[in-house]
Amino acid sequence: MQNVVFAEPFNIRDRLAELGLEEGPLLDAIRQGYVAFISCTDNHPPFSKGLIAWAETVRALRDYLVPAGWRRSDQKNYSMVVEPAGRLAIVVATGDDGTGRSETTPSTKAPKGPSTIDAVVINRQLSLFVEPELVLSGELPSEDNDDRETWFLLVHRSQGQVRCELSLPLSMGPDGYINGWKERIILGPITLDGDVFDVNPPAVPDITIPIERRL
Amino acid sequence: MSQVETFNPSRLTLARKRRGLTRVALAEMIEVDPRSVSAYENGEFSPDTEKLQQLAKVLKFPAAYFSGPDIEELSPDSASFRALSRRTAGQRDSALGAGAFALLLNKWIEERFRLPAANIPDLGRETSPEAAAMALRRYWDLGELPIKNMIHLLESHGVRVFSLAIDAAEVDAFSMWRDNTPFVFLNTRKSTEHSRFDAAHELAHLVLHRHGAPQGQQAEREANAFASAFLMPRGSVLANARRLPSVEDLIKLKKYWTVSVAALAYRFRTLKILTAWHYRTLAIEISSRGFRKREPEEAQRETSQVLAKVFASLRVDGVSKWDMADEFHIPREEVDQLVFGLATIGLSGDQKRSAQNRRPHLRVLASEG
Numbered sequence: 414m415q416n417v418v419f420a421e422p423f424n425i426r427d428r429l430a431e432l433g434l435e436e437g438p439l440l441d442a443i444r445q446g447y448v449a450f451i452s453c454t455d456n457h458p459p460f461s462k463g464l465i466a467w468a469e470t471v472r473a474l475r476d477y478l479v480p481a482g483w484r485r486s487d488q489k490n491y492s493m494v495v496e497p498a499g500r501l502a503i504v505v506a507t508g509d510d511g512t513g514r515s516e517t518t519p520s521t522k523a524p525k526g527p528s529t530i531d532a533v534v535i536n537r538q539l540s541l542f543v544e545p546e547l548v549l550s551g552e553l554p555s556e557d558n559d560d561r562e563t564w565f566l567l568v569h570r571s572q573g574q575v576r577c578e579l580s581l582p583l584s585m586g587p588d589g590y591i592n593g594w595k596e597r598i599i600l601g602p603i604t605l606d607g608d609v610f611d612v613n614p615p616a617v618p619d620i621t622i623p624i625e626r627r628l
Numbered sequence: 629m630s631q632v633e634t635f636n637p638s639r640l641t642l643a644r645k646r647r648g649l650t651r652v653a654l655a656e657m658i659e660v661d662p663r664s665v666s667a668y669e670n671g672e673f674s675p676d677t678e679k680l681q682q683l684a685k686v687l688k689f690p691a692a693y694f695s696g697p698d699i700e701e702l703s704p705d706s707a708s709f710r711a712l713s714r715r716t717a718g719q720r721d722s723a724l725g726a727g728a729f730a731l732l733l734n735k736w737i738e739e740r741f742r743l744p745a746a747n748i749p750d751l752g753r754e755t756s757p758e759a760a761a762m763a764l765r766r767y768w769d770l771g772e773l774p775i776k777n778m779i780h781l782l783e784s785h786g787v788r789v790f791s792l793a794i795d796a797a798e799v800d801a802f803s804m805w806r807d808n809t810p811f812v813f814l815n816t817r818k819s820t821e822h823s824r825f826d827a828a829h830e831l832a833h834l835v836l837h838r839h840g841a842p843q844g845q846q847a848e849r850e851a852n853a854f855a856s857a858f859l860m861p862r863g864s865v866l867a868n869a870r871r872l873p874s875v876e877d878l879i880k881l882k883k884y885w886t887v888s889v890a891a892l893a894y895r896f897r898t899l900k901i902l903t904a905w906h907y908r909t910l911a912i913e914i915s916s917r918g919f920r921k922r923e924p925e926e927a928q929r930e931t932s933q934v935l936a937k938v939f940a941s942l943r944v945d946g947v948s949k950w951d952m953a954d955e956f957h958i959p960r961e962e963v964d965q966l967v968f969g970l971a972t973i974g975l976s977g978d979q980k981r982s983a984q985n986r987r988p989h990l991r992v993l994a995s996e997g
Contacts (some may be wrong), residue, residue: 441903444872448909451874473905606870610877614884617776620784624937625742 420515420599428598432564433496438477440601443568443577446505447603448472450570463507470505470568478503493563501562503579508567513576515599519567520590521603565591575603634695635674642699643687644669646725646962648718658682693922693957702727707804708833708847711979723792723802727813729962730790731806736952737938739804746786746810751835757850761857764835772864774885778827779930779970782812787834789827789932791816810834818956819923820930821888828855853898860885869901875913879924886927889913935971 419428429436454460472547475485475494482497493502511519562581569576577600584593644654644665651669655662658679667673675683702724737743737891749767753901754760765771768785775781780791792801792813800822802814812830814823832854835846868884870877873896875889893914897907914920939949949967953960 445905448872448906451872452909474941519659610870610880612880612884615773617773620777620780622744622780622933624900624934624941626941627742628741
């Protein structure tokens with residue numbers, strides 16, 4: 414597959430600028446999704462964390478772009494944000510471990526369970542994020558808009574970092590995975606501190622206050 | 629019925645204010661015309677024996693109290709009050725009344741003990757509260773270390789710390805200077821972390837606003853900024869900060885400085901460790917989980933070292949703090965409240981549970997027979 418990877422800072426900046434984008438705000442949107450993710454507690458339904466993170470990322474992305482003239486589109490429950498001229502759209506999805514690595518070909522996150530395609534197909538995009546067991550028969554949603562490129566903002570949370578990229582998918586296998594990209598713009602990564610840490614306050618001496626009895 | 633010859637009008641005013649009552653309210657309680665209460669307090673005439681007994685009963689002060697010498701009263705402008713707008717005049721007067729008794733108790737203690745002298749610099753000319761906090765840390769040789777015990781720190785530098793045993797969320801703390809002695813009153817019913825921040829906030833008023841300077845909301849903002857920087861110095865926060873922390877992370881981290889999770893989040897925002905939306909996200913969660921009202925994983929309560937040592941020493945001599953109350957004919961409860969949560973109340977007959985009893989306390993004083 415044709416695969417142009419932008420991984421150098423200047424190239425990234427210039428290519429994003431052509432698309433009317435900047436790296437900083439895109440990373441902020443991903444951070445905002447990550448904070449939503451880590452703000453979930455054990456009392457949240459387990460599957461909902463990824464959904465909440467995704468939704469918050471979509472919202473943050475729109476918060477960034479809609480004031481700049483982009484518009485949101487939720488046609489067929491496929492949530493995207495479309496640039497003013499309508500030639501470019503961005504959707505948000507969780508990527509697999511290849512996300513953000515220039516030397517590999519990423520895909521949307523691998524399925525975890527047996528096929529639940531019937532349920533998943535009802536909401537294609539949600540499935541891409543949460544249960545990406547999706548058969549798209551090689552075709553991406555285009556909202557009756559044949560000349561619109563649909564870019565994926567792929568986000569992958571891993572130990573110590575969130576890797577991400579803005580990429581233009583070109584092909585999909587019959588299993589529903591994107592298996593080829595026309596362009597990939599590597600963003601970030603966002604570096605995290607580990608989940609586990611200890612707090613060790615330094616030893617501070619006790620204060621002894623002299624009290625003297627008057628006679 | 630005869631009038632009480634030795635009646636001291638100022639003592640009535642103090643007792644009434646201590647109870648947060650207006651003259652009209654007090655007049656109703658003892659079934660006299662409001663004019664009469666005014667007359668008692670102005671010294672025009674004294675209550676008769678029967679009315680004096682009623683006054684003693686409704687105000688819960690011993691009848692003998694009303695005949696003593698003048699007690700130095702505190703005026704509202706002598707003390708730094710926080711959030712004046714949220715506090716009623718009655719609550720303020722009541723707190724000031726407690727302050728007047730604290731002066732008495734302190735005088736009584738200082739007649740018997742030599743306590744540390746004030747070592748509080750005037751930092752009112754520093755460029756910012758943050759700079760003043762660092763200047764005080766240098767002055768006291770604290771470096772970037774966390775403050776292990778705010779009350780001991782204040783006491784070691786000559787601040788007299790007393791309790792404001794007032795069950796009103798509106799009353800956090802106040803401070804004042806009296807004859808070159810600084811006083812800080814803490815609401816010991818608040819969480820340890822909240823109380824430590826209050827102590828640092830009042831310390832700010834002592835170092836920043838001793839000579840007037842800003843008043844009202846500006847002074848409060850300065851004191852909060854000072855308290856935040858004093859408890860969580862910039863260097864140690866940056867060294868221990870986490871990127872993209874969750875509330876759970878903050879609950880762990882706060883133990884380094886013994887501050888509330890809300891105060892730590894705010895400090896992170898001030899130091900730009902958090903972006904605006906991240907701070908908002910955390911603040912919303914902190915509120916929704918009730919952490920502003922009930923601190924998660926609260927630290928061990930701080931107590932007064934000065935009061936503990938003083939009372940321990942007096943006990944050896946067979947003297948109790950209640951002897952002071954009896955000497956001045958003020959209710960023993962007043963003394964109890966001034967030390968509530970600050971000192972072990974182990975005196976015979978005192979069944980009150982101090983706030984301190986919530987944790988095992990290893991410095992139990994000699995048991996009372």
